[in-house]
Amino acid sequence: MSSELSVNHLLGIKYLKREDIDLIFKTADHFKEVINRPIKKVPSLRDITIANLFFENSTRTRLSFELAEKRLSADVINFSAASSSVKKGETLIDTVNNILSMKVDMVVMRHPNPGAGIFLSKHVKASIINAGDGAHEHPTQALLDSYSIREKLGEVKGKKVVIVGDILHSRVALSNIFALKLQGAEVKVCGPKTLLPKYIESLGVEVETNLKKALEWCDVANMLRVQNERMDISYFPSTREYIKQFGLNKKLLESLDKEIVIMHPGPINRGVEITSDVADSEHAIILDQVQNGVAIRMAAIYLLASKIKQ
Numbered sequence: 001m002s003s004e005l006s007v008n009h010l011l012g013i014k015y016l017k018r019e020d021i022d023l024i025f026k027t028a029d030h031f032k033e034v035i036n037r038p039i040k041k042v043p044s045l046r047d048i049t050i051a052n053l054f055f056e057n058s059t060r061t062r063l064s065f066e067l068a069e070k071r072l073s074a075d076v077i078n079f080s081a082a083s084s085s086v087k088k089g090e091t092l093i094d095t096v097n098n099i100l101s102m103k104v105d106m107v108v109m110r111h112p113n114p115g116a117g118i119f120l121s122k123h124v125k126a127s128i129i130n131a132g133d134g135a136h137e138h139p140t141q142a143l144l145d146s147y148s149i150r151e152k153l154g155e156v157k158g159k160k161v162v163i164v165g166d167i168l169h170s171r172v173a174l175s176n177i178f179a180l181k182l183q184g185a186e187v188k189v190c191g192p193k194t195l196l197p198k199y200i201e202s203l204g205v206e207v208e209t210n211l212k213k214a215l216e217w218c219d220v221a222n223m224l225r226v227q228n229e230r231m232d233i234s235y236f237p238s239t240r241e242y243i244k245q246f247g248l249n250k251k252l253l254e255s256l257d258k259e260i261v262i263m264h265p266g267p268i269n270r271g272v273e274i275t276s277d278v279a280d281s282e283h284a285i286i287l288d289q290v291q292n293g294v295a296i297r298m299a300a301i302y303l304l305a306s307k308i309k310q
């Protein structure tokens with residue numbers, strides 16, 4: 001296994017090799033041990049400064065990046081677009097170049113525009129981590145999702161994973177499809193036809209519009225939130241109809257001939273894509289996913305920082 005990533009930025013799973021994922025997981029295994037110790041910090045990145053730039057709301061991603069950076073002993077500054085000079089018209093490149101002039105080495109950015117991280121990586125001198133760019137990619141989410149499957153089921157290769165819900169507007173779905181396929185999993189998507197991208201089958205995934213059939217097929221079901229903030233109402237006419245066809249509830253889960261692992265990237269819209277009794281059941285690994293997010297982000301930051309230091 002290589003000891004360094006093939007990339008200088010983490011912009012999307014699409015740009016990673018299988019060996020990169022293996023290296024991130026191996027490094028995350030080490031950091032998971034570290035954060036389970038009484039002293040949860042290592043001095044690895046005392047010489048690195050990281051700026052977290054969030055142009056969109058976030059709870060899990062923002063906090064787990066900040067915690068990962070602090071566990072690695074990096075210096076951290078946080079930027080929220082809502083309270084910044086972006087509101088006075090400052091451009092993305094000007095904003096980031098001003099931040100970088102304060103001797104910042106790495107930028108973690110969430111942005112509503114697909115490709116914002118890629119654009120930034122071409123115009124500024126810093127390592128960029130995409131923390132979610134519109135409906136494009138959310139690479140660290142997909143890495144922590146695959147890592148959580150590996151932890152629960154031993155490996156990702158050969159596992160059958162169904163991603164259920166609003167695939168069209170989901171960066172989590174796209175990054176998960178790339179990551180799962182790269183590791184040899186079988187992937188299906190399940191959701192209303194209006195919420196499936198037209199190109200979906202070109203990614204090597206099958207479509208199943210019957211949720212019960214999809215669940216009977218899979219080892220893992222990754223339930224996604226309907227991203228109302230990204231869609232025109234015509235895509236999604238009725239919440240009641242959606243719940244009836246694509247909502248996961250206890251009765252449906254108990255009607256299956258087998259046990260499956262339930263995942264959700266959060267935030268959960270309880271009672272829509274998943275009922276509380278399923279989300280809080282022993283089948284769900286939702287909080288394990290969140291916990292693994294810290295180790296995965298420590299690994300990604302550590303490996304990218306190693307390249308900066310060369």
Ligand code: CP
Nearest residue numbers: 058059060061265266
């Ligand atoms: N899963 C995820 O990206 O959650 P947040 O939007 O809260 O960061």
